[in-house]
Amino acid sequence: DTAVSQTPKYLVTQMGNDKSIKCEQNLGHDTMYWYKQDSKKFLKIMFSYNNKELIINETVPNRFSPKSPDKAHLNLHINSLELGDSAVYFCASSQEGYKQFFGPGTRLTVL
Amino acid sequence: GDSVTQMEGPVTLSEEAFLTINCTYTATGYPSLFWYVQYPGEGLQLLLKATKADDKGSNKGFEATYRKETTSFHLEKGSVQVSDSAVYFCALSVDRSDYKLSFGAGTTVTVRA
Numbered sequence: 001d002t003a004v005s006q007t008p009k010y011l012v013t014q015m016g017n018d019k020s021i022k023c024e025q026n027l028g029h030d031t032m033y034w035y036k037q038d039s040k041k042f043l044k045i046m047f048s049y050n051n052k053e054l055i056i057n058e059t060v061p062n063r064f065s066p067k068s069p070d071k072a073h074l075n076l077h078i079n080s081l082e083l084g085d086s087a088v089y090f091c092a093s094s095q096e097g098y099k100q101f102f103g104p105g106t107r108l109t110v111l
Numbered sequence: 112g113d114s115v116t117q118m119e120g121p122v123t124l125s126e127e128a129f130l131t132i133n134c135t136y137t138a139t140g141y142p143s144l145f146w147y148v149q150y151p152g153e154g155l156q157l158l159l160k161a162t163k164a165d166d167k168g169s170n171k172g173f174e175a176t177y178r179k180e181t182t183s184f185h186l187e188k189g190s191v192q193v194s195d196s197a198v199y200f201c202a203l204s205v206d207r208s209d210y211k212l213s214f215g216a217g218t219t220v221t222v223r224a
Contacts, residue, residue, distance in 0.1 A: 004154065031210060040216065041216060042214075042216045043214040044214070045211060045212065048210055048211070050210070056210060056211055090154055092154070097210040098143060098145060098212065099157050100155075100157070101156070102149075102154025102155040102156065103154050104153055104154050105154055
């Protein structure tokens with residue numbers, strides 16, 4: 001009965017690799033988000049999709065590309081990983097914008 | 112730009128102590144204000160909200176009042192428990208749909224038995 005789930009939970013990879021993180025929500029929400037949380041716990045929005053349409057696209061390197069195959073899924077693909085990409089990435093969803101439900105996070109470590 | 116500033120942690124206190132976490136904001140217009148909480152190993156969850164000046168949000172014994180004159184939204188709890196140990200985030204939104212939340216840096220709170 002998980003509301004917002006992410007896979008994988010941990011991801012360790014080498015610089016230069018390409019990786020994807022998947023997110024699924026079973027809440028029937030129309031809007032999904034990706035956030036990045038750095039080592040100091042600072043949380044910053046990256047992208048948001050509403051009914052599969054991109055509505056928020058913050059200043060993020062174009063190595064990051066979100067993909068929404070349907071409104072229950074929002075995946076994050078990262079090309080040419082760099083050391084500075086190491087962080088915890090959170091997926092979230094909402095029906096009312098402010099009440100966002102977060103997934104458990106994916107800890108990405110780039111070596 | 113729109114932003115939130117929280118008091119730095121970590122904060123460590125004993126059970127039944129009084130907790131205050133300061134939060135001030137800078138925003139154009141009239142933002143909505145929120146507190147989110149992140150328990151260890153979990154994602155964030157909404158704790159409480161206030162959408163206009165003088166509104167008081169409350170949940171699980173926590174309270175925060177939207178003070179426009181001091182641009183503040185401080186979080187308080189009168190008697191904390193070990194289970195309140197978490198990271199607390201103040202956040203705001205200025206767009207009508209509230210989709211874009213701007214978060215503060217988070218304050219880590221540890222409550223000792």
